[in-house]
Amino acid sequence: MTRRRWSSLGRLVSLVLLVLWSLFPVYWALKTSLSTNAAAQQAPVQMLPSHPSITSYQALFGAGPEAADAAGGIGQALVNIVVETVGATVLTLAIAVLAAYAFARLRFRLKNLVFYTVIGTLTLPVYATLIPLYRIMSDLHLVNSYIGIIFVYTSGFLPLAMWIMYNVFLALPLGIEEAARIDGAGALQTFARIVLPTARPGIAATAIVTFLFGWGQFIFPLVLSSSSATQPLTVLLAAIDSRNVPYPIINAAAVVAVAIPAVIVFFLNRWIVTGITAGSVK
Amino acid sequence: MSSRPDAGAPGQATAISGGTLAGRAGRHPSRPSGTPVRWRDRRFRRRSGDGPLAYFMIAPLVVFIGALAIYPTVLTVVEAFFHLDPLTPPDHFVGFGNFTDAFSNPQVVTAMENTGWYALFGVVLTVGLGTAIALLLQRPFFGRGVVLAVVVLPWALPGVVEGVIWSWIYNPTAGVLNSVLKSLHLIGQYQLFVGAHRIESIFLIALVQVWQITPLAALVVLAALQSVPDELYESASVDGASGLRVVRSITLPLVRPALAIATVEALVMSLNIFDQVYVLNANATTASSIMTTTYFITFQDLNFGQGYALSLTATVVTVLLSIVIIKVLYRKVEY
Numbered sequence: 326m327t328r329r330r331w332s333s334l335g336r337l338v339s340l341v342l343l344v345l346w347s348l349f350p351v352y353w354a355l356k357t358s359l360s361t362n363a364a365a366q367q368a369p370v371q372m373l374p375s376h377p378s379i380t381s382y383q384a385l386f387g388a389g390p391e392a393a394d395a396a397g398g399i400g401q402a403l404v405n406i407v408v409e410t411v412g413a414t415v416l417t418l419a420i421a422v423l424a425a426y427a428f429a430r431l432r433f434r435l436k437n438l439v440f441y442t443v444i445g446t447l448t449l450p451v452y453a454t455l456i457p458l459y460r461i462m463s464d465l466h467l468v469n470s471y472i473g474i475i476f477v478y479t480s481g482f483l484p485l486a487m488w489i490m491y492n493v494f495l496a497l498p499l500g501i502e503e504a505a506r507i508d509g510a511g512a513l514q515t516f517a518r519i520v521l522p523t524a525r526p527g528i529a530a531t532a533i534v535t536f537l538f539g540w541g542q543f544i545f546p547l548v549l550s551s552s553s554a555t556q557p558l559t560v561l562l563a564a565i566d567s568r569n570v571p572y573p574i575i576n577a578a579a580v581v582a583v584a585i586p587a588v589i590v591f592f593l594n595r596w597i598v599t600g601i602t603a604g605s606v607k
Numbered sequence: 608m609s610s611r612p613d614a615g616a617p618g619q620a621t622a623i624s625g626g627t628l629a630g631r632a633g634r635h636p637s638r639p640s641g642t643p644v645r646w647r648d649r650r651f652r653r654r655s656g657d658g659p660l661a662y663f664m665i666a667p668l669v670v671f672i673g674a675l676a677i678y679p680t681v682l683t684v685v686e687a688f689f690h691l692d693p694l695t696p697p698d699h700f701v702g703f704g705n706f707t708d709a710f711s712n713p714q715v716v717t718a719m720e721n722t723g724w725y726a727l728f729g730v731v732l733t734v735g736l737g738t739a740i741a742l743l744l745q746r747p748f749f750g751r752g753v754v755l756a757v758v759v760l761p762w763a764l765p766g767v768v769e770g771v772i773w774s775w776i777y778n779p780t781a782g783v784l785n786s787v788l789k790s791l792h793l794i795g796q797y798q799l800f801v802g803a804h805r806i807e808s809i810f811l812i813a814l815v816q817v818w819q820i821t822p823l824a825a826l827v828v829l830a831a832l833q834s835v836p837d838e839l840y841e842s843a844s845v846d847g848a849s850g851l852r853v854v855r856s857i858t859l860p861l862v863r864p865a866l867a868i869a870t871v872e873a874l875v876m877s878l879n880i881f882d883q884v885y886v887l888n889a890n891a892t893t894a895s896s897i898m899t900t901t902y903f904i905t906f907q908d909l910n911f912g913q914g915y916a917l918s919l920t921a922t923v924v925t926v927l928l929s930i931v932i933i934k935v936l937y938r939k940v941e942y
Contacts, residue, residue: 339743340754347757350818351764353783354772366781368797369790424668433661439669446676450879450925451898452918456905457679457686480675483668512660541765543882544898548906559767563886566771572781579771586763594756597763601826 351583358382358577365572381577398553399561399578406557408471409546410539413478417486417535420479422528425490426516430502447484451544459548469552477545482535489534489600493527494520526596533593534600540586558582683922687915694909705916709904715917717892718900721809722878725896728813729820729877734869736817737824738862742854744825745832762822770886773815777801777887801887801894808887808894815883820876824869831865832858867936871929878925897921 357365359377385399427433428440458477459468467473497520505515521528543559551560562578590597690701709715740758744751761769776783779799788794801808835858843853859866881898888894890903897917905914 336743339739343740343743344754344757346818347760347822350769350772350776351760353776357775368781368786370781370783370786420667420671423664427661427664431657431661431664433658436661439665442677443668443672446672446680448926448929449676449680450875450922451881452879452901452925453683453922454676454679455901456911456914456918457682458675459906460682461675461679476671477675480671483671484676487668512657537763541763541767543765543767543885544902547885548902559765562771563767566774566886567889572775572778575771576775579768582768583764583772586765587760590760590763591756594752594759597759598755598826601762601823 351587354576354579354583358573358580360573362571362573365576381571381573382581384574385577385581399558399565399581401553402556402558402561403581405471405550405555406540406559409474409478409542409550409555409557410536412471412475413482413539414532414536416475416479417482418528418532421483421486421490421531422521422524425487426494426520428487429491429494431512443484444488447488455544455548458545462549469550469555471550471555474546474550474555474557477549478539478542481545482538486531486535489531490524490527493524493531496527497523526599530596530600533589533596537586537589537597680922683915683918686911687919689912689915691911691915692909701912705912706920709913709916709920712904712913714892714895714900714904715897715913718895718897721805721895722880722897724806724809725813725816725880726874726877728810729816729880730870730873732814732817733821733824733873733877734866736821737869737873738828738866740821740825741828741832742858744829758825759822761818762820764819766816766819766882767886769815769819770883773811773818773883774801774887777811802891805893812883812887812894813877813880815887816877816880819883820873824873827869827872828862828865831862835861863936867933870936871932874928874932875925878921878928 356372356374358381359374359379361376361378361380364371364375387400424443428436462468462473462477465473467476501519501523502515505519506512510518541559542557543563546555546557546560547563550556553561558578559582562582565578566575687705688700688702689698690704691698744755744758777800779785779797782797782800784800785794785797789797801811839857839861840853843857848856879898880896881902884894884896884899885902888899890899890907898921901914901917901921904910904917
């Protein structure tokens with residue numbers, strides 16, 4: 326019995342440590358971003374901001390005395406990351422959903438060959454395509470363009486999105502589709518009217534996971550869209566970090582980049598877990 | 608895993624999972640077989656019209672994957688054997704010349720050793736912590752959903768941002784790590800953690816990536832744990848098996864496939880480590896990785912030949928290691 330009490334105490338301590346481990350770095354960035362530069366550099370550190378203020382955020386978005394140095398176009402970088410991430414998510418989903426349905430339900434020649442080839446590209450590391458993609462995009466004059474980076478993201482996200490959607494479609498009951506077909510609906514009509522609405526939860530999970538991938542991209546935009554007109558927030562953040570910008574402002578920029586994924590995690594967590602584990606172990 | 612445009616973690620989410628499980632595709636005919644209803648066969652015949660429709664539906668996928676994944680990979684394989692220098696044309700075949708150049712470059716040799724350390728720390732910590740977290744979260748408790756959301760958070764954040772956040776934590780003059788260690792009297796004075804000693808720097812940078820990718824390992828193992836039938840545990844406890852014994856004889860063997868997937872994912876991601884190193888190590892050799900070295904050689908020194916040779920080597924090693932691990936660890940589980 327004492328042993329049992331010890332083990333439940335151990336569990337509790339482990340859970341607290343786990344939560345601290347997961348949250349502390351983000352908390353620390355938030356705390357620093359709300360401190361003055363002097364307070365941020367105090368030794369020993371204070372765990373809570375003594376006089377929280379949002380001046381760092383104002384400076385970051387171009388207001389206040391430190392603005393000129395720090396801002397460096399974060400507004401534009403935010404627009405860029407949203408355009409590129411949303412663009413790639415929409416394009417990936419549209420293409421993946423169509424193809425996944427064909428693989429799950431239709432019969433055609435070369436089906437397995439194409440399917441395995443597409444899934445096989447999942448095992449390719451970044452190295453395999455980075456340099457050639459840069460050369461291809463240069464030749465097409467698509468370096469530093471939204472279209473170029475959206476296309477590259479899409480090619481990378483497609484196999485996983487297709488794989489998740491393929492499993493979603495396989496898991497749908499065949500009955501309704503057949504009923505629709507018997508009632509005279511064509512394959513395309515069945516797909517649009519019956520299948521897509523039923524598969525909505527799966528589509529949402531795939532979209533959320535794809536969006537998070539897009540938001541986190543770094544090396545591809547670093548190589549393919551590093552001009553200030555197209556660089557996403559991640560690339561700008563790395564640049565800000567290497568400049569001599571006050572710590573609270575760097576951390577404010579980090580918090581801005583963290584905000585959207587964090588909101589997604591806390592409100593749409595269920596979909597993410599579905600998306601991640603779909604296909605991994607079943 | 609590391610799907611190409613790879614998010615530190617996310618992109619790399621499930622390559623292998625994909626690969627290994629793709630096996631299902633073959634076993635799943637588009638309709639359940641053995642349904643003897645007659646009209647169904649006729650429908651199929653009528654549905655030979657699905658052919659053109661199916662090609663129309665997969666065409667965009669084929670174009671994207673063909674043009675922006677397979678064609679570039681082929682280019683890497685071919686061009687690694689060519690002299691390609693915009694500064695000293697013309698391009699010509701050089702056999703293994705780029706490879707001998709790359710491997711005799713001391714920067715590259717250091718980066719390879721460093722990446723070995725990244726892989727070691729990355730795999731051991733990620734799989735170990737991930738499994739521990741999965742075991743901790745296996746049974747329901749009050750607030751489990753919230754804890755799960757909290758655990759997933761680092762996975763969803765961009766690797767670069769995590770690098771920036773942690774570099775502030777590791778800061779030599781005002782970092783919280785220094786402050787805490789000093790108050791605990793574990794260090795006498797503030798230290799330069801990243802950049803002074805090689806292995807220490809690598810460990811601390813690897814830790815940032817571990818922070819990011821552990822949730823993935825935890826979720827994969829957790830999903831496997833939850834698919835283990837309760838009866839197995841019940842009969843074990845009836846037979847009087849101790850907790851540790853249950854973990855060793857029931858839990859571990861049954862989650863082997865999940866462990867294999869988590870291991871391969873961690874391995875591939877740590878062999879590809881870039882964002883965290885780029886932020887915390889910049890272009891120093893101290894803790895350089897193959898990926899950062901390839902990046903600087905290619906896009907800063909414009910030495911495409913060496914860049915290609917490194918890329919091809921890394922690709923081959925990554926794919927081979929993944930296959931070996933899967934072969935060794937992955938076995939089909941039957942309950």
